[in-house]
Amino acid sequence: GAGVSQTPSNKVTEKGKYVELRCDPISGHTALYWYRQSLGQGPEFLIYFQGTGAADDSGLPNDRFFAVRPEGSVSTLKIQRTERGDSAVYLCASSLKTSASNTGELFFGEGSRLTVL
Amino acid sequence: SQQGEEDPQALSIQEGENATMNCSYKTSINNLQWYRQNSGRGLVHLILIRSNEREKHSGRLRVTLDTSKKSSSLLITASRAADTASYFCATAPRGTDSWGKFQFGAGTQVVVTP
Numbered sequence: 001g002a003g004v005s006q007t008p009s010n011k012v013t014e015k016g017k018y019v020e021l022r023c024d025p026i027s028g029h030t031a032l033y034w035y036r037q038s039l040g041q042g043p044e045f046l047i048y049f050q051g052t053g054a055a056d057d058s059g060l061p062n063d064r065f066f067a068v069r070p071e072g073s074v075s076t077l078k079i080q081r082t083e084r085g086d087s088a089v090y091l092c093a094s095s096l097k098t099s100a101s102n103t104g105e106l107f108f109g110e111g112s113r114l115t116v117l
Numbered sequence: 118s119q120q121g122e123e124d125p126q127a128l129s130i131q132e133g134e135n136a137t138m139n140c141s142y143k144t145s146i147n148n149l150q151w152y153r154q155n156s157g158r159g160l161v162h163l164i165l166i167r168s169n170e171r172e173k174h175s176g177r178l179r180v181t182l183d184t185s186k187k188s189s190s191l192l193i194t195a196s197r198a199a200d201t202a203s204y205f206c207a208t209a210p211r212g213t214d215s216w217g218k219f220q221f222g223a224g225t226q227v228v229v230t231p
Contacts, residue, residue: 004159035221042121042205042221043160056218091159105150106219108159 002026004109006092012115013082021077021112025094032075033106034067035091043091049075082116089113121149121206121222129228136193138225140206141186147209149182150219151191153202160205163191168211196229203227 005024013019025032031050035043045059049069057067064082069075079086090113093106124139140149148167152160166173166182166189173180179192193200203226207219 040223042207042223043219045218045220048218059218093160105162105165106160108152108161110157110159 004092004094004107006090006109006112008112009110010113010115012117014117015082015084017082017116019079019082019114021079021090021092021114023075023077023092023094023109025073025075025092026107027073029094029096029107030072031095032069033093033095034075034077035093037089037091037111039088046077046090079114082114084116087114087116121208121220123204123206123222123225125225126223127226127228129230130196132197132229132231134196134229136196136200136227136229138191138204138227140189140191140222142189142206142208142220143187144208145211146184147211149180149189149209150207151178151180151189152205152207152221154205154224155202163204193227196227198229198231201227201229 007022033048034046037043047057047067048055052069052072064080067077089111091108091111093108095106121140121142130136148165150165151163153163154160164175164178164180166180177194182189203224205221205224207221
């Protein structure tokens with residue numbers, strides 16, 4: 001596709017439920033990132049993939065959060081036993097490559113707004 | 118934690134005026150980027166400035182970087198109503214192996230009135 005696609009755009013769930021958020025990056029982009037943005041705040045880094053592997057998952061808040069990218073393209077962010085504090089916009093971004101020699105530009109999707117009741 | 122801190126938190130100006138916002142950060146960086154976010158949308162990359170650069174221009178945007186003060190400024194000249202958005206600085210800490218592990222500030226909300 002032309003840009004980073006995220007689904008669903010909105011998700012309302014109940015506390016304790018399991019949620020999956022999907023990201024389809026720009027074709028050919030090897031690097032994929034998940035960020036979380038709370039109201040009135042900037043994006044907070046969660047995890048970064050280079051290809052199929054999670055190169056850095058240091059931003060995942062706890063073990064209820066997990067992300068996969070099995071074929072090096074689409075990624076899914078999985079949240080188990082959701083809590084009200086998980087409510088936020090989850091942003092996905094992709095970039096062409098990861099080195100200091102590139103432009104460093106991240107291409108963001110529109111985000112998935114998660115509301116946990 | 119958020120490394121970058123934008124100042125001011127909010128800015129209201131009229132069309133044609135210039136808008137200036139600042140970003141301060143705490144650790145040494147490889148580069149600093151500015152992004153724009155329209156309400157309810159994703160972030161859009163505006164400009165990147167490397168740690169060895171002091172000033173950069175792109176259209177109506179001018180970015181400065183002072184590594185000794187650990188600060189950057191974004192100037193939007195001749196603002197338009199379409200410039201209404203939140204603006205974020207993002208830093209890539211020096212030494213990080215994770216290129217996309219940018220640290221964003223809380224943003225400056227800019228409102229441009231006709």
